[in-house]
Amino acid sequence: MYKTTGGRKPKKKIYHRVHELDRVMELQKKPSLILQLKSIIQSQKTESLLLRDLEKEVGFVQKWNYMAVIEKYPSIFVVTGGKSDKSPPAVMLSEKAKRTAALEAEARVQMEPILVKNLRKLLMLSVDCRVPLDTIEMIGNEMGLPSDFKKSLIPLYPHFFSLKDVSGRWYLDLENWDSSLAVTAREERLAREGLLNTGEHPKRAKISKDGNFSGPYAFPLDFPVGFRANxxxxxxxxxxxxxxxxxxxxxxxxxxxxxxxxxxxxVAVLHELLSLTMEKRLTSAQLDAFHSEYRLPARLLLCLIKHHGIFYITNKGAKSTVILKEAYDGSNLTNKWPLLEFRDKFLELMGRRDVSSCIGASSSVTI
Structure with a gap:
């Protein structure tokens, strides 16, 4: 509750919603199920999954969502057995889906140098150049890491990484500091635009109506429709x-x-951490997992809300998610890494294209 003074009601704090970014989370629901089911099927020795075992893999509640996906997309999933056939019903990838899925191997090869670089930067951001292994696993999918990266990736680069047991907890340690990597995504963008070493005199700098400012220490801002800054x-x-x-x-x-x-x-640390992920977004819990190693603000949520021109918090989906605004044009990610390009190609088998336009602009809700 708010206290009143002099008969005047205080203004309520408003967090302006951006439908295009909320829609990012809505659009990924079915694709997420399809890609997860693909991975489950591929992990089976027979490359098929008995439908009776689906519940063991995804749980009772989620099982029905996966069954609906199997039924809706016969171009991707094929059910064999059952009814007159004596064998129990099972689901497998269609022949076309198998051919498309085979392209993932090449995408993984293209991803490897990106992953190695980003893992090194992730460790360089921390105070001791090391991060708990379980914290990295927590954002592994968002970074594009293979599920077995501890065995398939880390041992290939002993000059960059090492695994160490510290008081019963495993950490990924950085072996060598590389100053050439100590450049943020923000600085790289400014360098491309020729603004990193601008000599513009502060007194001559104009106040932009959208809050953007040309300078070496500036962040791109995108305030939502409905937010009127004086x-x-x-x-x-x-x-x-x-x-x-x-x-x-x-x-x-x-x-x-x-x-x-x-x-x-x-703010720059949060910006850089999000920039190291494929889709430039992490859940609030994932960000908070880096609190100790990165010395993040004690009141992290308030920091994100205060800088709502840079970050957007959406409650769509199962968990609260923080999105880096500049990475999106509407609901579309502007720059996609090889693994995301492969996933898009696989999802084309759904038989429909993603809708690029969004309904509505933005609204506001009271918090």
């Missing part, structure tokens, strides 16, 4: 945008947490 707010944003801050790759122990520059650095 000039004092934009002036505050301009000061924040031009304020320098320590690199996310600088050890957090060397930064005073109460310093405004340190708080801006924390």
């Amino acid at each position: 000039m004092s707010y934009l002036e505050e944003v301009r000061r924040w945008q031009k304020m320098d801050f320590p690199s996310p790759y600088l050890n957090a122990r060397r930064v005073e947490a109460a310093d405004p520059k340190a708080r801006k650095r924390a």
